[in-house]
Amino acid sequence: MGMTARTVILGAGPAGLAAAYALSKHRRNVVVAEATDALGGISRTVEYRGYRFDIGGHRFFTKFDEVQQLWHEVLGDEFLVRPRLSRIYYRNRLFEYPLRVTNALRNLGLLEAARCVASYGRARAMGDADDNFEEWVSSRFGRRLFEIFFKAYTEKVWGIPCSEIGAEWASQRIKNLSLGVAIRNAFLGSRGQDVASLIEHFRYPRLGPGMMYERMAILAAGMGAEIRMRHRAVAIHRNGTRVVAVDVETPEGLVRLDGEEFLSSIPLTMLIERLRPAPPPSVLAAARALTYRHLLTIDLIVDAPDLFPDTWIYVHSPDLQVGRIQNFGNWSPEMVPDARTSALGLEYFVSDGDALWTASDAQLVAFGTEELRRTGLLGRARVTDGTVVRAPLAYPVYRIGYRHHLDQVVEFVRSLENLQAIGRYGMFKYNNADHSILTALLAVENIEGADHDLWAVNTDTDYHEIRTGRESAA
Ligand SMILES: Cc1cc2nc3c(=O)[nH]c(=O)nc-3n(C[C@H](O)[C@H](O)[C@H](O)COP(=O)(O)OP(=O)(O)OC[C@H]3O[C@@H](n4cnc5c(N)ncnc54)[C@H](O)[C@@H]3O)c2cc1C
Known part of the structure; x- marks a missing residue:
């Protein structure tokens, strides 16, 4: 059985949920289809044995008033203000940063x-x-x-x-x-x-970023938005330049979601592949030339507190595969249920076919533990438990020449009159959560009659890391 929805949103990450929230405020009929059973996309918080882990660490800061206002509307005073300490580990030494x-x-x-x-x-x-x-x-x-x-x-x-x-x-x-x-x-x-001015404070929800997006989903649902989990978009049907419906795969079988407006925060390349009828071969070829990198996080529980004071450490040493080590108790003490322990997240960047991407969780926990030990950060402490989180397609790869392919894809997406691509992998852009949310809010205004160019967001604007300290956190 299908249902008629005024706006169909693909993906319940920050972009999809912000759009659902804003549209619900405008009393629009909204349905969100999310492939997984988790809210928040890459900005979710994963819980394991009472410990809370980000997919990477997620700082909340923005220069966009509308995003800041949204975050505060949703989470009120449940933000902590945290100092950033993130040193660089290089050849057994820690470089202070700045x-x-x-x-x-x-x-x-x-x-x-x-x-x-x-x-x-x-x-x-x-x-x-x-x-x-x-x-x-x-x-x-x-x-x-x-x-x-x-x-x-x-x-x-x-x-x-x-x-x-x-x-x-x-x-x-x-x-x-x-x-x-x-x-x-x-x-x-x-x-x-x-x-x-480089020393930064940032805001952080006391239970991690997932708290923000779980709350946003509850508020949107309270205003009438329908958020359907385990609904994976598998086909996007169009009639010429108008999208008419999306087929979603659910545990109960295939469901067709009709709509008048569509917002897609699923990977841009996936959107192109799943359009029916398919776009011209040149557009398909351009989409296939765009690649993403996956993020794999090995989350470890350690039987000692205060291993190091950093929120995270960049690992520049080429002899270690880990890229960053997060120390979640320093993001928020509430991420760690037992103050005698620590919760660390080791980030690995991988591609399809890499041994790490296909290794078992047990192998990865052992591998991460060994890499951590080699940094010397573990000292005499022991890793007592661990889990693994795989975030596919987390990084759009800006390989030389990608722009040419992306332009062709964007031109085609622009030609679809009632579908807007939003978010990070949804637009194949290295967007932070605030940029992702901004594209969603502007897309909603477009549905209400505005004429914003979403593809201009985070193109001319300065990357916000340069503003650290002056405007600090959200
Ligand atoms: C390591 C790392 C650290 C980061 N740190 C920060 C930070 O400190 N501060 C910050 O502001 N930003 C940070 N970001 C960026 C932030 O995570 C993203 O900008 C944000 O999560 C993007 O939101 P989104 O909704 O566009 O996409 P996502 O969060 O990726 O959500 C997309 C959703 O779509 C769903 N989906 C995918 N395919 C389908 C399908 N076929 N059908 C239905 N649903 C589907 C996914 O399951 C997911 O829930 C970081 C990103 C990474 C990778």
Whole structure:
């Protein structure tokens, strides 16, 4: 049996739920189809034996008033304000972040520090290069700093050499990024930048980000939105440029959801693949050329408190596969039910076919435990338990040339008059939650008659990490 819905929303992550919430406020008839049985998408909080883990750590800050207002409307005063401490682990040493000269010199040694400055000088004499990520960074910071502070970590995240990543990513992410500023400040003088402004506080729901989106779903449902879990969109039917219905796979079988308006926060490439009739072959080919990277988190429970003071640590050492280590008790003490223990999340970035992606949970917990031990962060403590969370398609890969393919896909999606793509993987954009939510709120305004270009969000706006300290958290 089908049902008629005015607006059909695919996906119950931050974007889908924010859209459902906003549409319900406008008294619209809304149905949300979510493939899994969890609310919040990548921003959900996973519970395991009373311990709470993020998929990565999720800070709440934004420069968009409407997003900030929404977060506060939903969660009221259940936010904690947390200081960020996130050092960089590189070759058995922890670099303070923002970098400080004494700490950096002690860790690198005078000789290496002198090499960094000399390589910076050589790079600056040659001028800026914009061919790819590697050239962009090396020409601005010097090759040695590139190798220490950018190369290994970036290649862990993207799974391809830095020379194959577009310079656009570097300029979006690093142009004024605190790390870049910090490196320059630490080694080369402040050049007018205020290091203190890099120290950040952020807001965080006391029970983790999932709390926000579970609450948002309850409020939207209270206003009439229908949120259907374990409803996976498998076919999106269109009549020319008008989408008419979505087939969703449910435990009870296939259900058809008719609607007048459609919002899709499912992966953009999946949307294209599942359109019926299919888009032209050139559009399908363009979508197939776009790739994502998965995030795998190995969550470990350790039998000792206060292992390290950081909220998270970046692992730049190339000999370790882990990219980041989260310490959830430092995000919120309520993430850890037993104060004598710690809850850590080890983040791994993987692609289809990688051994880690197909390993069993038990193998991964053992592997993560061993990597953690090798960092020395565990000391004499013991890992007592662990679990694994797999987040497919978490990172759109900005491989050189992706823009050309994406433009073709976007052009086709734009031609669909009553479907709007929203969110992070929904738009194949490295959107944070606030950008993802903003696209949803603007899409709702479009349904109400506005004419916003959603594809312009997070394109010209500065990446918000550069604003740290001044506008701080939501
Ligand atoms: C490691 C990491 C750390 C991050 N840290 C931060 C941070 O500190 N601050 C911040 O603001 N942002 C952060 N982000 C970004 C944030 O997680 C995303 O912007 C946000 O979750 C995207 O919301 P979304 O609704 O677009 O997509 P998602 O959260 O991915 O939700 C999409 C939903 O669609 C569902 N779905 C998929 N396919 C189908 C289908 N066929 N049918 C139905 N449903 C489907 C999924 O199950 C999911 O629930 C981080 C992201 C990562 C990966």
